Amino acid sequence: MRKKELKLVVTFHTTAEAMALEKAAKERSLLGRMIPVPRELSSGCGISWTSPLELREELLSLMEELQIEKDEIHEIMV
């Protein structure tokens, strides 16, 4: 198995929200990808977005700007 690293993980209520963030992040070349929701995180959509920690502010402002509704944002080992 890969060695885990501390990363940002964003969860969503619906797949549609997850897709909206993926599309927006790709358009702005923000590093990240979809991963299955880690078991430490309970609710939300079955897929989540993970990015390096330093992108936190950029991701949050992007979601606010495009009104993409997240469930939660966490910093966890993934």
Add this chain to the structure above:
Amino acid sequence: MDNAATSMRKPKEVTSAVTRAMTSIGNAGRGVNDASLEAAREIYETRSLLARLFGVKDPKQIAFTSNSTMSLNMAIKGLLVPGDHVITTIQEHNSVLRPLYELEALGVSLSIVGADEKGKTTVDDIKKAIRHNTKYIITTHASNLTGNALPVAEIGALARENGLIYIVDASQSAGVLPLDVEAMKIDVLCFTGHKSLYGPQGTGGIYVSEQLKMRPLVVGGTGVQTFRHEQPPEMPTHLEAGTLNGHGIAGLKAGVTFVLERGVEAIRERELALAQMFRKGIADLPGIQLYGDFEEELRCPIVSFNVGDYDSGEVGDELLQEYGIITRTGGHCAPLLHKHFGTESRGMIRFSFSHFNTDEEVAKAITAIKIITTE
């Protein structure tokens, strides 16, 4: 020439999109593998394109369904409760009328407003039907029988002024007539993918305004919030239980892209030019009875008529057997408008034109009707 039933000629991009999807995409929202994500992306893109076409601010307010009938059942059964009064019109298709009749038996009260001699229903007709307990107005955007359009923007304004919810059946109009849910104050828009959006059969959708809470007709797997007992409340998942028709939606995306690229107005102008050419070509023939208002600029490219005392089915069969022309005859699932015109038993012959029909095909159809009327 039966495109109001389904657009049989699709842009080639639609069929290739379905083939590509069937050989490459997985189940949307069920994993992070490329195939599943590609399905989710395809579906999201389609939602965004439909939002652009219908003036919807947030694509997530559009859920995919299998057709307009399903969307209309979802809206009518998911919103109305016994004691509510609903206004609808004689223009409606059975996909509106039958769910309403079912709820009428459970205590919903119904007013069905009429039409004039050309089959037109006005906003004033609807206004007069408003009662103290009226909650909803449900109308089609355009009649599938005459092609006449209803003044949806005026009806939407009337509904908003009176605090009523406005549900629109856009089966015939999506892709042909201008649609903007914000400007027209439409609260729920039900549409199908396989007519003037050029998608495959089995695709369609429903737009629901953010303020409305609709009970889902179907609940089940969503790929999200697995341990929750209830269907997730967030749109579009709220109305999308079960695997979506990803393959069909990929085709719909290509169809909607075609419509957006050509432009609704350009498509309508071309189709109406064909319809008017046909109407003018047959209007003065002996024994032709036309139905509908052809003066109106905003209408669907439908020309319905009867010939002499013939049954519509007889004429349709002659057109098919002798001339290879496909039309729709009979009742068209619009019982009340047929009663209005007194055509319950003989039905009507309906020609409905597509962007892909040609002037030559129309000329051939006119010649066929000429022969039939003079034989």
